Amino acid sequence: MKTVNVYVACDRAIQSMNRLNLETFGRLKMAKWDEVNLIRTVTEVYRASAKEARKRYKTVAQEAYLIGAVLCGIPPEKARRMADKAIDEEWLDELLFETDLVTLYRFDTETERKAYRLAETLEAAQDRDFEINKALRFWSQQLAQYAINATDRAMVQAYLDDGVERVRWVTQKDEKVCGECASYDEQVFEIDEIPPKHWRCRCYLVPVRE
Numbered sequence: 001m002k003t004v005n006v007y008v009a010c011d012r013a014i015q016s017m018n019r020l021n022l023e024t025f026g027r028l029k030m031a032k033w034d035e036v037n038l039i040r041t042v043t044e045v046y047r048a049s050a051k052e053a054r055k056r057y058k059t060v061a062q063e064a065y066l067i068g069a070v071l072c073g074i075p076p077e078k079a080r081r082m083a084d085k086a087i088d089e090e091w092l093d094e095l096l097f098e099t100d101l102v103t104l105y106r107f108d109t110e111t112e113r114k115a116y117r118l119a120e121t122l123e124a125a126q127d128r129d130f131e132i133n134k135a136l137r138f139w140s141q142q143l144a145q146y147a148i149n150a151t152d153r154a155m156v157q158a159y160l161d162d163g164v165e166r167v168r169w170v171t172q173k174d175e176k177v178c179g180e181c182a183s184y185d186e187q188v189f190e191i192d193e194i195p196p197k198h199w200r201c202r203c204y205l206v207p208v209r210e
Helices: 008-030 038-071 076-086 089-097 107-124 128-161 179-184
Strands: 166-170 188-190 204-208
Touching (some): 038 089, 038 128, 038 204, 076 128, 107 128
Antiparallel strands (some): 166 188
């Protein structure tokens, strides 16, 4: 089966968020703070970044839903209308405010935890730039994973909305595919029994029609 690049919008969002956070965390290095306003300063950085990420996740999810609907055989114009209706703020809340099976944490609570952890570290850090760079790497990983999660969940949502009951697991067919994912390749699963993915997994699902 020919692979489909379902992560185009996802990758654009990740690149956009990375550029923005390089600037944001760069300004954090230049910021002046004391013990009183340190937590507030760092928390504002994380919350602002999370707010921007949320906007991108909605676009990512709508594009993924569109792909999923088209794979179901729905005409693109109708699929677009369905995507705009299905992927709303409530859908995003469900994605971000529940414990995720891949990350094993909630996006919102982990955002706050990372902010407080960095603030605590910076209070005693001798090399603040090093600690900020390290925090940025972990934060970027979180943002990227949820862009992937938004893609995967939106495609499944499109299948559910079209009444699909079974899906086929498809790998990227390249040297980066891990052994576990390779063992799932081309296997068919009930849509409510899909195996959990791992961090940065780029496998995807296609609908199976009887």
